[in-house]
Amino acid sequence: MKRRLPMLLWLWLLWVLLWGSPEWTVLAGGLVVAAAVTAAFRMPPVRPRMTPRPLRLLALFGALLADLVRAALAVGWAAVRDGPRVRAAVVEVELEEDSDLLIAVTAFLATMNPGSLVVEIDRERRRLYVHELPVSDAESAGRHRRTIQRAERAALRALAPAPDPGRRATPDGKENPG
Numbered sequence: 272m273k274r275r276l277p278m279l280l281w282l283w284l285l286w287v288l289l290w291g292s293p294e295w296t297v298l299a300g301g302l303v304v305a306a307a308v309t310a311a312f313r314m315p316p317v318r319p320r321m322t323p324r325p326l327r328l329l330a331l332f333g334a335l336l337a338d339l340v341r342a343a344l345a346v347g348w349a350a351v352r353d354g355p356r357v358r359a360a361v362v363e364v365e366l367e368e369d370s371d372l373l374i375a376v377t378a379f380l381a382t383m384n385p386g387s388l389v390v391e392i393d394r395e396r397r398r399l400y401v402h403e404l405p406v407s408d409a410e411s412a413g414r415h416r417r418t419i420q421r422a423e424r425a426a427l428r429a430l431a432p433a434p435d436p437g438r439r440a441t442p443d444g445k446e447n448p449g
Contacts, residue, residue, distance in 0.1 A: 280305075338418060360412050367424070
């Protein structure tokens with residue numbers, strides 16, 4: 272029961288949020304439904320694959336805020352300057368990491384910026400395809416690409432992979448199987 276309690280609480284909270292009111296019938300019904308779902312569908316234990324680093328998370332949020340301001344100013348200026356003729360492009364961004372979580376975080380960070388929208392995630396090739404605006408030439412497309420790659424590296428630093436107990440580090444800092 273102790274392992275299923277977080278899932279039960281999450282499902283209960285989700286139920287209440289979806290109903291939109293904390294009435295006693297919603298609370299009681301949500302608790303019954305959440306208990307039934309957790310009893311009927313036993314989930315395997317989830318082991319954390321990432322270790323959040325609080326100071327680096329703060330740096331990630333600061334970088335996100337700076338990117339938001341920069342992108343908002345660029346999109347606003349392009350809209351004033353070019354109006355409906357603002358040029359856009361779909362930019363292919365090669366990702367370094369193969370973690371589902373890091374790819375999702377990178378896609379989220381890219382989509383948060385004004386003028387950016389992730390249109391496709393190619394999981395096998397580790398690529399994001401991002402609709403960017405304004406893009407006037409290959410150089411500005413490269414800047415957009417580098418911004419997303421910087422966000423991926425910042426997310427990796429903020430959510431470093433958890434150490435694998437089955438692996439040990441060598442003197443040069445690399446990991447070898449134990």
